[in-house]
């Protein structure tokens with residue numbers, strides 16, 4: 001029997017990455033292009049081109065059984081609709097059927113948070129687990145819920161907006177319009193806000209030195225680097241971010257009783273700097289027996305989570 005291959009496509013605001021992936025999660029060929037500026041038609045054309053090139057490259061290696069599309073944004077799962085995407089010119093686009101009719105291959109689509117979590121279940125840190133919460137810590141927080149082995153999508157496919165769970169009702173305003181959302185307290189925007197505030201009080205901080213003396217230039221990786229070198233201001237920042245991360249994780253552990261909480265995304269690079277204050281909060285506040293079984297671990301797939309998750313979606317859907 002020919003090897004079964006899925007084409008996974010990760011459609012982001014700056015890059016479109018895609019790969020042919022076999023059922024074991026081996027990437028056979030991959031491509032990455034800049035997301036074209038302009039209209040939704042331009043982006044759809046670029047997606048079509050990249051899938052076409054991969055489909056041709058797969059002809060010698062096996063049989064392409066389907067296409068998986070991952071999009072940052074709100075998805076209507078049943079309709080295959082991208083309802084809204086913060087960084088792409090998509091508004092109520094039937095992306096799934098457009099791609100499906102172009103290639104005549106079974107096509108599935110989900111949001112990036114769900115797919116990163118599914119990818120970790122199939123090929124990464126969550127292999128073998130059946131109840132999983134995935135959190136992708138970037139500028140905001142993407143998330144996915146695997147509930148008794150299956151992605152939990154809710155009524156329209158837009159469940160798992162854990163990033164917009166309110167954890168500090170009088171906190172800073174979030175991009176969604178609400179206040180004190182999890183992602184506004186515990187992800188990239190909070191990290192930069194706090195670091196900029198704290199270096200004002202401590203001009204000696206290594207963070208400021210790494211930023212060339214100007215707080216405006218501070219980036220997340222600079223705060224991580226300073227923290228890894230033991231800089232007190234950076235450790236304070238991670239202590240506070242980790243506290244709020246722990247509060248949010250405490251809530252999801254109490255609600256879902258998962259075996260695993262998988263932390264990925266750029267801020268996952270901070271590793272124990274952020275995880276150890278989180279674990280302290282979970283240990284102090286989360287209910288028994290939920291906290292005894294819930295392990296908080298780092299994701300495995302790094303920046304391949306998107307394409308591998310999109311490919312996993314194809315195998316997952318075709319197997320059910």
Ligand SMILES: [Zn+2]
Nearest residue numbers: 164174176181
């Ligand atoms: Zn929000």
